[in-house]
Amino acid sequence: MSERLIQSVERAADILELFLVTKPELSIKEISENLNLSKSTVHGIIKTLEHRGYLQQNPEDAKYRPGIKLFELGNFVGKHLDIGKVARPFIRELVDELNETVHLVSLQRDEVIYIEKVEGHSTLTIYSHIGKRAPFHSTGVGKSILAYLNENEANRILSSIKLESFTKHTMTNIEDIKEQLHSIREQGYAVDDEEIELGLKCIAAPIFNHQGNVIASISCAAPKMRLDENKLPKVIAGIKKAAAEISICLGYKGKHLIE
Amino acid sequence: MSERLIQSVERAADILELFLVTKPELSIKEISENLNLSKSTVHGIIKTLEHRGYLQQNPEDAKYRPGIKLFELGNFVGKHLDIGKVARPFIRELVDELNETVHLVSLQRDEVIYIEKVEGHSTLTIYSHIGKRAPFHSTGVGKSILAYLNENEANRILSSIKLESFTKHTMTNIEDIKEQLHSIREQGYAVDDEEIELGLKCIAAPIFNHQGNVIASISCAAPKMRLDENKLPKVIAGIKKAAAEISICLGYKGKHLIE
DNA sequence: GAATGCCATTCGGTAATGCCGAATAAAAGG
DNA sequence: CCTTTTATTCGGCATTACCGAATGGCATTC
Structure with missing residues (x-):
C-alpha cells in the first residue's frame, strides 16, 4: 500500500466535496477554515477550478459555488x-x-x-x-x-x-x-x-x-x-x-x- | 492577469475532460499519450482521482472511467x-x-x-x-x-x-x-x-x-x-x-x- | 510452457512548484 | 470617512510532484 497521492488534487477534491456537506455557496475564508488551509493555498486551487468551470464565482458576494463542468461530467457518468x-x-x-x-x-x-x-x-x-x-x-x-x-x-x-x-x-x-x-x-x-x-x-x-x-x-x-x-x-x-x-x-x- | 494556476489540478481536469471528447473508458497509456505526459505522472493523478471516486478502474481491463463522485457533484449542481x-x-x-x-x-x-x-x-x-x-x-x-x-x-x-x-x-x-x-x-x-x-x-x-x-x-x-x-x-x-x-x-x- | 510484448505500477533523485505568511487591494458596513 | 472584513498578490523556501528507468503482472504466441 504505497499510495502516492497528489496533495493538491486531493485538496481540490476536498474543496468540491465541502459544498456537498455544508452550503451550496462558500467564501474562500469559510473554505480555508473548514479545511485548515491557508487562504492563499485555497485561493490558488479555487482559481484553477474556476478557470476550468468546476467552480464559479458569484459576482454579487464573491463567493464560490460548484460549476457547470461538474454538471457536464456528472451527466456523462449518468449516461454511461x-x-x-x-x-x-x-x-x-x-x-x-x-x-x-x-x-x-x-x-x-x-x-x-x-x-x-x-x-x-x-x-x-x-x-x-x-x-x-x-x-x-x-x-x-x-x-x-x-x-x-x-x-x-x-x-x-x-x-x-x-x-x-x-x-x-x-x-x-x-x-x-x-x-x-x-x-x-x-x-x-x-x-x-x-x-x-x-x-x-x-x-x-x-x-x-x-x-x-x-x-x-x-x-x-x-x-x-x-x-x-x-x-x-x-x-x-x-x-x-x-x-x-x-x-x-x-x-x-x-x-x-x-x- | 497573473493567474497562478495549480498545475496538477489542471492536469486532473485535463484527464477528466478527456473522457468527454474521446471514449468513456481509457487506459493510462492512452491518457498519457493524449495529454503528452509521462505514464507515471498520469498514474499518480489517476490514483488520486480514483481514491476519491472521480474515476473508477474496470477490473476486467484495468482501464479507467469517470466515477460516481462526479455523478454526485453533477446532480448537486443541477439541483442548485x-x-x-x-x-x-x-x-x-x-x-x-x-x-x-x-x-x-x-x-x-x-x-x-x-x-x-x-x-x-x-x-x-x-x-x-x-x-x-x-x-x-x-x-x-x-x-x-x-x-x-x-x-x-x-x-x-x-x-x-x-x-x-x-x-x-x-x-x-x-x-x-x-x-x-x-x-x-x-x-x-x-x-x-x-x-x-x-x-x-x-x-x-x-x-x-x-x-x-x-x-x-x-x-x-x-x-x-x-x-x-x-x-x-x-x-x-x-x-x-x-x-x-x-x-x-x-x-x-x-x-x-x-x- | 517458455518467451515475448504490452501495459500498469513502483522507485529514486531532482528541479520545479505549490505552500505559507505577510502585504496589499478592494469592498462592505457603520 | 474610517474601520473591518475578505479577496487577492507576492516572495522565498521546503516540499512535492514530475520524469525516466526499472519492475511486475497478465495475456498471447509459438
Whole structure:
C-alpha cells in the first residue's frame, strides 16, 4: 500500500466535496477554515477550478459555488452507468403497473447512491434524491443490499457507519439489524417501514450481476397507508420480478430468482 | 492577469475532460499519450482521482472511467441551478400544451449547455442531451442567445467557434448568420430548420435575467412535418410566452416581453 | 510452457512548484 | 470617512510532484 497521492488534487477534491456537506455557496475564508488551509493555498486551487468551470464565482458576494463542468461530467457518468441503461425500461414498466414512485440505487465503493427515480402519477413529489447517498440501515434499498453482501463485507460496513436515527422506527441496534438481514434473505425483499421518514414505506429487492454479486437495488416508495393488504402483495411481487429481470439482463444466472 | 494556476489540478481536469471528447473508458497509456505526459505522472493523478471516486478502474481491463463522485457533484449542481428551478414548472406546462419536447439551455462561460429536457408524449425519444453543449450556429437556442448578446460578445463568440456543418441546411457563412440574428431580434424567436439534424425543426426564445442580459433559452423540438401551418403559430406563441414568463420570474423588467 | 510484448505500477533523485505568511487591494458596513 | 472584513498578490523556501528507468503482472504466441 504505497499510495502516492497528489496533495493538491486531493485538496481540490476536498474543496468540491465541502459544498456537498455544508452550503451550496462558500467564501474562500469559510473554505480555508473548514479545511485548515491557508487562504492563499485555497485561493490558488479555487482559481484553477474556476478557470476550468468546476467552480464559479458569484459576482454579487464573491463567493464560490460548484460549476457547470461538474454538471457536464456528472451527466456523462449518468449516461454511461450500465445499470441505469439496463434497468430503466423495467422501472418504467413497473411504475406504470404500480403507479407509485420507484427508485434505483447502485452500490459504489461502500456507498449506496440513488441513480434513478421515476415518479408514479398519483404521488406527491418527494424531494428528489438522485446522486445522493442512501443510508444502509434505514432504507429498503440499503438493507436489501446489505443482506446479500457476503457476511464479512456486511459486517465491515455495518460497523463502519453511524447508525443515525431518523424516526422512532429507525433501527439503531446492530444486532437487530443483522437479524433482520436473515429474514430479508428468506423473503427475497426488504421493507423500510417509516424508518427514514414518518408515513413512508418502501419495498426493495436486490439486483445481481453476472458474477452473482449484489450491485444495486430497486424499491417502491409510497405513503404507508396506501400499501394496504390489497396493494402490498402486488408491490412485493412487482419489485421482486423486476429486480430478477434486471439481474438476468445483466447476465445473472443464480438462484435468487423469482420462482 | 497573473493567474497562478495549480498545475496538477489542471492536469486532473485535463484527464477528466478527456473522457468527454474521446471514449468513456481509457487506459493510462492512452491518457498519457493524449495529454503528452509521462505514464507515471498520469498514474499518480489517476490514483488520486480514483481514491476519491472521480474515476473508477474496470477490473476486467484495468482501464479507467469517470466515477460516481462526479455523478454526485453533477446532480448537486443541477439541483442548485437557479434557472432550472424557476423554469421547470413553465416548461412542464408548455409540454402539456404542445405535446412536444421542450429543452432548456443555459449560457455558461461562452457555452450553451442543455439543462433540462421534457419530452412530449407523442415524440420519439430523441437522444438525450442533458449536460452537453449546444452549437451556437446550428440550433435555435444557440442563435436566440447570440441574437440578444451585445454585439461585441456575439462577434467574439462567432469568430471563436468552428462553424461545423451538420446537414446541408447548416449555416456556415458568418455574414449570413449575423444577418439572421437581426430577424431573430425582430421576431423575438429563432428557428432551426434542419440545421443540426435532418427532419428536426426547433423554435426557440431567449430568457433574460433581472439585469436584462440573456442567460438562457427554451426551445420546442419536433419533426419538421408536424409543425404545420396549424401548429407552428401555437408553438411560437407558446415558446415566446413561456420564455417571457420565466424572464419575469427572474426579475426581468425589460422590453422583450410578449405584447 | 517458455518467451515475448504490452501495459500498469513502483522507485529514486531532482528541479520545479505549490505552500505559507505577510502585504496589499478592494469592498462592505457603520 | 474610517474601520473591518475578505479577496487577492507576492516572495522565498521546503516540499512535492514530475520524469525516466526499472519492475511486475497478465495475456498471447509459438
